[in-house]
Amino acid sequence: MYGFSLVYSGNFLAQAEVDDYDVTRVLLGIHPFEFEWTLLEGQSFQTPEAVMVYSDKGLNGMSQAFHNLFKEHLIRGYWKDKVRPVLINNWEATYFDFTEDSILEIAEKSKDLGIELFVLDDGWFGKRNNDHTSLGDWHVDYAKLPNGIEGIAQKITDKGLRFGLWFEPEMINEISDLYKEHEDWIIGDPGRKRTYGRNQFVLDFSNKDVVDYLFEKMSDILKSSNISYIKWDMNRNITEAFSAKLPANRQKEFFHRYILGVYDLYDRLNAAFPYILFESCASGGARFDPGMLYYAPQTWTSDDTDAVERLKIQYGTSMVYPLSSIGSHVSAIPNHQVSRETPLKMRADVAYFGTFGYELDVTKLTPEEEHIVSEQIKFFKKNRELIQQGNFYRLENSEDGRYSWMVTSKDQKTAILASYKVWATPNPPLKKVLLQGLNSELNYHCEQRGLNFYGDELMHFGFLNEVEFTGLLQDNFEGEYNPGTDKGDFSSYVYTFEAK
Secondary structure, eight states: OEEEEEEOOSSEEEEEEEOTTSOEEEEEEEOOTTOOOOOOTTOOOOOOEEEEEEOSSHHHHHHHHHHHHHHHHTOOSTTTTOOOOOEEEOHHHHTTOOOHHHHHHHHHHHHHHTOOEEEEOSOSBTTOSSTTBOTTOOSBOTTTOTTHHHHHHHHHHHTTOEEEEEEOTTEEOSBSHHHHHOGGGBSSOTTSOOOOBTTBEEBOTTSHHHHHHHHHHHHHHHHHSOOOEEEEOOOSOOOSOOOTTSOGGGGGGHHHHHHHHHHHHHHHHHHHOTTOEEEEOSTTTTTOSHHHHHHOSEEEOOSOOOHHHHHHHHHHHTTTSOGGGEEOOEEOSSOTTTOOOOOHHHHHHHHTSSSOEEESOGGGOOHHHHHHHHHHHHHHHHHHHHHHHSEEEEEEEOTTSEEEEEEEOTTSSEEEEEEEESSOOSSOOOOEEOOOSOOTTOEEEETTTTEEEEHHIIIIIOEEOOOBOOOOOOTTOOSOOOOOSBOSSSEEEEEEEEEO
């Protein structure tokens, strides 16, 4: 099996052609639609790199080849081999409605629960009380944060947490000081109507003046405050692709020049702030690609944080990208995207297999929920090195909503198995899953079952899932009967295995 990927974040074309002799040719590169590049004498053009992997062990082998390639040879810098901190993001807890006191209250509770990084999301700058205003005005809103970013960052780090901050540098609102000063920095033909998407326009990153301005504004904030993490958002697509900076005969260079400008800003920020952890994001994962991983070692996978949806999203993302790059959070219920209510356990059991964090109001948890969250964080801290640096195997993805996957250590001595059931069914049979990546001759202890299993047993006979609910009996039934412990919809189980 062969796998192909393009180390590029702009418009691209990937296609496979099969000729009359069953010879397959794969082509990957910059999309030719509306693309041209003028080369003058003595100039050169560097095309994006394509990568190819080979596996004789199916899709899991292909994925592991991609994972190892990207972790070892593409992702770079301080965070390349580091496990990710457990974070809390305030977005779904507060949206734009917060004060310094309310933020500090969330941070205090987060620290008590074992969280390591607090991320202040959208709403801290300009007059950003809704999404109609202030993108581009990267100066603090002192009405919300009277001590500025420097003050809130210091207070949060004094509590023993790292501090992170949200930016959306590629965007601008019409209601902003930057728009008044530099309307010419917006993408679009000034003589024609420009599309306003999500109440914002896109800045022209093919214009070096734009990139220089943003580097200066972002650097000023990062230099003045104790900031460990940046979430780089990008919440709309580009329309009316036209740069006021480029002459008419160079307009077809725009899209490529745009992404080179994005890379330039990332590169300069990485060089100036090498210890900051950058997380990229574009419309909740639409720009998740190897090109971005070179500048930001993890990407926010999707704004859809529902646990059931995330099973499909993270399953698919893992085809090419390592778990250490997959942004995953435990969010509030009812879920803010689909209004589904799933158990706190299932939300964490899914989010474990990524960078892991929380996006809910921890000050509103019940004492029981606080205990559950605290135990979840302890479990993840104990196992995150294995999860983020081990070998990942997808085991099951069935039409009736059953998923399972696992991670094994490089030496095959430890493993974690996760099993998920979306929908309950009547009269279910016993279910088992065949594990992969273990040592056939080693004897593994499963902590949750209190039993030992040999590797060949787990891989060839399989591991029995929890007994599903098989229905209630009449009160006059005499005899032993196990109605099953796995009851209802949205159930999940995580098991750890250690060789003895």
